[in-house]
Amino acid sequence: MCNDRRVERLALLAVLTCGAGCLSPADAVDSGASDGAGPAPSDLEGFRQHCLDGLNAYRATAGVSALLRSSQLDDFAQAGSVELSMDHQAHQHFVTASQNGTLFSSGFDGAAAENQGDQNGWMPGPEAGAIDQILAAMIAEGPGGGHHDAIVMPGYHKVGVGLLEDSANRLYFTNDFSP
Numbered sequence: 671m672c673n674d675r676r677v678e679r680l681a682l683l684a685v686l687t688c689g690a691g692c693l694s695p696a697d698a699v700d701s702g703a704s705d706g707a708g709p710a711p712s713d714l715e716g717f718r719q720h721c722l723d724g725l726n727a728y729r730a731t732a733g734v735s736a737l738l739r740s741s742q743l744d745d746f747a748q749a750g751s752v753e754l755s756m757d758h759q760a761h762q763h764f765v766t767a768s769q770n771g772t773l774f775s776s777g778f779d780g781a782a783a784e785n786q787g788d789q790n791g792w793m794p795g796p797e798a799g800a801i802d803q804i805l806a807a808m809i810a811e812g813p814g815g816g817h818h819d820a821i822v823m824p825g826y827h828k829v830g831v832g833l834l835e836d837s838a839n840r841l842y843f844t845n846d847f848s849p
Contacts, residue, residue, distance in 0.1 A: 720801055737829040746830050749763055752842075777846075782848055784820070785847075788840055821845075830844075
């Protein structure tokens with residue numbers, strides 16, 4: 671059961687990981703990753719793996735152990751991306767789950783963080799470019815940046831990846847982290 675102090679900390683963490691606002695295309699930075707080895711456009715699982723690989727590549731440079739994907743956190747993150755695509759309010763799914771006490775029955779174990787972003791012009795291709803750009807912008811915040819710190823938190827060992835493309839080729843991206 672969630673107590674009020676824990677809910678306040680989780681809500682604050684959700685806001686901090688988003689900073690002053692979630693990423694827009696203007697915030698995106700080209701990661702330079704274009705080796706052509708990404709997944710086929712119709713391969714959601716491949717894109718999820720591509721995201722995990724990007725997270726873990728950066729964690730390795732920071733000397734932090736690799737994350738493992740959790741199917742339960744994937745489901746939670748996917749629901750977060752769906753909600754973001756509908757209401758365009760970052761972290762609403764996460765905050766609602768923390769307030770109604772369902773967060774820690776959704777795959778999180780004692781702590782939780784969420785990164786969300788979206789990208790116009792999502793064109794699935796060999797480089798999985800929008801995923802790379804969103805991750806690069808989050809990483810570029812550097813230490814003290816909420817997105818960056820969630821990615822490299824040594825205590826996080828599991829991640830959920832939620833990706834959704836809408837009819838206008840906009841990618842909605844959610845990563846949920848837990849010990």
